[in-house]
Amino acid sequence: MTPIATYTITSSDSELAGFILPDLFSHCRYPLRVNPHSHLVSCASEQWFFTEAHVVEPEITKFRAFRLRDYNAYCYPDADASHFRNISDFLNWAFMADDYFDDCDIDDIKGMRECCISALRDPISFQTENPLGKICKSFFSRITATAGSSCTERFIHGLDLFLIAAAKEIDNRAMGHTYDLESYTALRRNSTGIKCCFALIEYAAQMDLPNEVVSHPVIKAMEDAVSDYTAWCNDILSYNKEQSRHDTLCNLIAVLMREQGLDLQGAVDYSGQLCKSAIQRFEDNRTALPSWGEELDRQVAIYIQGMLDLAVGSLHWALILPAILGMMGRS
Incomplete structure (x- = not known):
């Protein structure tokens, strides 16, 4: 494969090393599309999220640096403004929750x-003072409408x-x-949260x-292919950060080094x-x-396009952030 970049590995207890990234674009040639409501909706969603989750500086600046709005x-390039707002609220929540897991134990x-889950099961009546639970209650009451x-x-x-996979990762690490x-x-097919995205x-x-x-074997195989692709690309691009903090237990590269x-x-x-x-599995099943x-069949075609998106x-989101990805962990 044609190399697209070189990452330098930096670690306090090893000599400088490096690796050449694979050309992930050579087989993922689907067109990138952008939601036209992104700017206005994302600004509103972020401000709402910061208020509800009690996010303050410098966390606000760090959050925005990841350009989740992109x-x-x-x-979700085809979502109208209303639906895109609720999707953005959830994805912002999910990113923050994933970051929160780093400092959690099993009981947390x-x-x-x-x-x-209680908030999702009864988003109207369920009451909680937990900020993450309150946010779930808010965005899901709007989604279920x-x-x-x-x-x-x-x-x-x-x-x-x-959430089950997050607990399992923590337990396995311990x-x-x-x-x-x-x-x-x-x-990883569960820990990325991509089933919610589907x-x-x-x-x-x-x-x-x-x-x-949705439960048909061909559709499930296509979902698994997209799930694997997005997780593995993320693992490749986040490996430098994870190895620098000695946290490569849940990374494809480290798994392959150990196993093979x-x-x-x-x-x-x-x-x-x-x-x-x-990607080939996806196309074969299509x-x-x-x-x-x-x-x-018309609706299935829309669903398949959504998986490609x-x-x-x-x-594309990962590869426009090379500097930040040098500092970030897996999402």
Whole structure:
């Protein structure tokens, strides 16, 4: 693969080293699209979030430096202003929650899960003083106003899996557990929270796909491919930060180095090949899609486009932040 950049590895207890990034664009050639409501909606969403979550400087500046508004706009380019606002509120919350996990123990995560899932199950009546729970209650009460019942259940299930995976990561880290590629992939398909993002594709398009469509093996295989691609690209780009703080337990490159005895560049190259194979899996399954009739096929096409937007949007967002990615951990 053609190299696109070189990262220098900096670590207090090792000599300087480096690795060449794989060309992630060579196999992810889908067009990048941008939501036209991004600027106004993102400003309002961020200000609301800072107030509700009690975020103050310097955290505000740090949060804005990650340019999540670009990520949101890339991943949901077709959402109208109202739906895009609610999606942005959730994604801002999810980013902050993921950052919060770094300082949590198992009991913290269990308490957060109970609070947040309760807020999602009854966003009107549920009462809490937990800021993250209150934010869940707020954005989800607005989402459920227009979301279909199946889409709503898929979102709740995805968020529950996200919180369960966060607790499992913390427990595994405390126990010194290491992963092979299979177990690591299974965990990452939940720990990124992307299952919530899949449900939000339906929400943004004001659809409510039947369960028999979304649970079809071909659709699930396409979801898994996009989930793997976005997670693995993130792992490649965040490896420098994670190794510098000695926290590579949950990183694809480190998993491959441990499991297969590869050196750093070998593991990076292999990671790039896995990203390429994920895109190929997606395309292979797209050619095997069954038909559910004209109207459902139209909606499935929108859903598939939404998955592509998540893949290409995640990649472009990561690669416009090379300086920040040198300082950041996995998201």
